[in-house]
Amino acid sequence: xxxxxxxxxxxxxxxxxxxxTGREMFAEAxxxxxxxxxxxxxxxxxxxxxxxxxxxxxxxxxxxxxxxxSIATLDAPATRVESxxxxxxxxxxxxxxxxxxxxxxxxxxxxxxxMNNLETEETTASLATAADDLYEIREGMTFPGAYALMAExxxxxxxxxxxxxxxxxxxNHENGATxxxxxxxxxxxxxxxxxxxxxxxxxxxxxxxxxxxxxxxAVLTSESYAEEHGLDAPIAITGSGRGMDxxxxxxxxxxxxxxxxxxxxxxxxxxxxxxxxDVDLAEVHDCFTIAEVLALEGLxxxxxxxxxxxxxxxxxxxxxxLPVNLSGGLKAKGxxxxxTGASQVVEMAQLLEGTHPNSDxxxxxxxxxxxxxxxxxxxxxxxxxxxxx
Amino acid sequence: xxxxxxxxxxxxxxxxLDALExxxxxxxxxxxxxxxxPPRTVDPRTGDGDLTEKPLPDAGTVxxxxxxxxxxPQFEVDVxxxxxxxxxxxxxxxxxxxxxxxxxVDVGMQVExxxxxxxxxxxxxxxxxxxx
Numbered sequence: 001x002x003x004x005x006x007x008x009x010x011x012x013x014x015x016x017x018x019x020x021t022g023r024e025m026f027a028e029a030x031x032x033x034x035x036x037x038x039x040x041x042x043x044x045x046x047x048x049x050x051x052x053x054x055x056x057x058x059x060x061x062x063x064x065x066x067x068x069x070s071i072a073t074l075d076a077p078a079t080r081v082e083s084x085x086x087x088x089x090x091x092x093x094x095x096x097x098x099x100x101x102x103x104x105x106x107x108x109x110x111x112x113x114x115m116n117n118l119e120t121e122e123t124t125a126s127l128a129t130a131a132d133d134l135y136e137i138r139e140g141m142t143f144p145g146a147y148a149l150m151a152e153x154x155x156x157x158x159x160x161x162x163x164x165x166x167x168x169x170x171x172n173h174e175n176g177a178t179x180x181x182x183x184x185x186x187x188x189x190x191x192x193x194x195x196x197x198x199x200x201x202x203x204x205x206x207x208x209x210x211x212x213x214x215x216x217x218a219v220l221t222s223e224s225y226a227e228e229h230g231l232d233a234p235i236a237i238t239g240s241g242r243g244m245d246x247x248x249x250x251x252x253x254x255x256x257x258x259x260x261x262x263x264x265x266x267x268x269x270x271x272x273x274x275x276x277x278d279v280d281l282a283e284v285h286d287c288f289t290i291a292e293v294l295a296l297e298g299l300x301x302x303x304x305x306x307x308x309x310x311x312x313x314x315x316x317x318x319x320x321x322l323p324v325n326l327s328g329g330l331k332a333k334g335x336x337x338x339x340t341g342a343s344q345v346v347e348m349a350q351l352l353e354g355t356h357p358n359s360d361x362x363x364x365x366x367x368x369x370x371x372x373x374x375x376x377x378x379x380x381x382x383x384x385x386x387x388x389x
Numbered sequence: 390x391x392x393x394x395x396x397x398x399x400x401x402x403x404x405x406l407d408a409l410e411x412x413x414x415x416x417x418x419x420x421x422x423x424x425x426x427p428p429r430t431v432d433p434r435t436g437d438g439d440l441t442e443k444p445l446p447d448a449g450t451v452x453x454x455x456x457x458x459x460x461x462p463q464f465e466v467d468v469x470x471x472x473x474x475x476x477x478x479x480x481x482x483x484x485x486x487x488x489x490x491x492x493x494v495d496v497g498m499q500v501e502x503x504x505x506x507x508x509x510x511x512x513x514x515x516x517x518x519x520x521x
Contacts, residue, residue: 125461134402135426139484139514140457140464140507145472148455153474156453156496200472201456246433250474250481251425255453 001271003236003388004096005226007106008037009346011216014334015183018116020213022051022058023070026112029215029339030071033108033346037219037231041071044219045104047078048094050087050111051338056126057114071217073108082338084130085287087111088216089242089341089372089381095220096240096383105225109345110217113336123211127337130375132248144208144288146249146376148200151290153255155202158305162202165289166193167312169206169331172286175318176328178357183210183334207289212334216343235349239274239384241267247378261298261371264382268369269300272384276300280365281322281351283344285373285380286329295371296324299382318361326351326358341372341381348385401428406513410504414445416480424480448520449477451498456491466509475500475517484515 010032012025026049034041049067054060064078081091088111095107115123127143136146154160170190176182188206196205226233243263246252252259269275276299284295296307301322310316316324327333327347330340348368350356368385405427408414416424417440419432424443431438454473457464464470471491474483482502486494500517507514 121460121462121465124459125463128461134399135515136483137461138512140460140467140470140472141483142457142459142461144459145455145457149453149472149474152455152496153453197458198456199459201458203455248483250483251433255474 001238002100002223003238003386004099005221005223005231005233006235006237006345006349007039007219007221007226007231007233008033008035009218009349010036011181011343011346012214013181014212014214014336016116017213020114022054022060022063022112022114023066025114025213025215026067026110026217027070029110029112029217030067030108033110033217033219034071039106039219041073042075043106044073044076044108046076046095046098046107047073048081048091048107048109049078050081050091050341052082052084052087052113053115053126053337056122057118067112071108083379084374085285085335085337086341086372086374086379086381087338088343089370090379092218092342092345092383093240093242093381096237099220099222105222107220108217109220110215110342111339112215113338114213115211115336116213120211135248135250142200144203145200147288147290148203149249150255150294150376151202154290154293154308157256158308160308162194163190164308164312165207166190168286168289168292169193171311171317172325172329172331175326175358176332179328179333180357182328182332183212184328184332203288209287209330209335212336214334214336214339216339216346218342218346218349234387234389235352235385236388237383238386239268239270239272241265241271241382243380245378247375249376257304258294258298258373258377258380260377260380261295261373261382264380265299268382268384272386274367274384278367279322279369280367281326281362282324282369282371283327283329283348284324284371285340286325286331287335289331291373292324292329294377295373299369299371318358323361326361344370344372345383345385352385352387406504409502409515414502415442416445417441418443418479422479426480426482445502446477448499448501449475449482451494451496451500452476452481453496454486454494464507464509467507473517475502482515484517486517488518
């Protein structure tokens, strides 16, 4: 498949910014990405924009034209993409598809979420709508609760402990501590994770990512456009896969395995012509600590039952064999749900390019994978990024 | 909506809850024996449209569980409560486990399904109680 060049990427600072409007946050990220790419807004052929809870948070549907206004791309079609917390990963995938199809040379992809202007319970309720209303939400399921059910199922099938999960939180905070865009730029101890109040057993407060406001965007171009315009765009998306599963956990044969991630990874690896053994680093969807375990196994980076001990054994730490979530991940960098999938691609491109504050951990890396999951991993977008120039 | 009008229903789902409440729960079985909960018109994995109503077993086994401590506003008064996915063989179902200390709910426990109401809003929900 034709590599799709990442000509520029940019994110707002992630954190608690309840007073920032969505349109202004996306303007900063989108304009920043265009500026880095050295591409004028009128060159953009399509905008794919991820957002999940805009109706609840800002009483705002129909965000495509609004966000196109914010970056002055009204001459190009703008589409809002919604796939819960995988909205922006799916937006990136749509951009890749548009360029490959020949209908676009330049696509702006990204996403935005404003969450902290609501009360925490309202945000919890809004996020819960990514689950099955009839058979999960009406029974009282929350997202921490859903991942707790997955964690318990995992423990039952493969073993594992809260200490294993705590090691993931500690690692991702270590990484986030040196990322100036991250919401949590501080380290935490295992004791702090284990002693935190329970949200939904065995998921404690520090097993969970924060509630985050932020936006992220990237400019994608065709190979020929990058060459003709002499763009400095050494990183490309070489594989883009998406996978789906039943919406409700109860309808899946195995609750502790994420088939959607396996399907998405198969497609992405196949397109890129790489396999899990070729991957140098990964940015995965660790909305809860158990989610990182499920992601690593879904991506084939660890065998089922082996992902649980990866962080505790140091394999996935910055100085390990396979650094995971060098950005801090959703856990420390933050999780503005509609922006996360784009943020992963932006951070990964910088890590591979050597321009990320944590790039020193991976000086020779050439292949990175991003994994963005929606709901209880009912939808997944996986991208393979490579150094191509 | 005036008081004498019937409340709007979720067709298929509300009838299922009515049946479950009266001890006559069912599921929809596809040709290969896989079970699904209504409303369904096809087996989502095979596309098989030949779904037959079968009686739900009287009891199932807790497949996984948690205790919800931070709820959505609709369950503010209900917390803490145990939430479980229960395996009935051909089909699994999600609900709250009542009639036992949430801490005592464990994987493998045998429970019976019924329909009760939320403490916070009085809306119906699927509930499991320990098998007698």
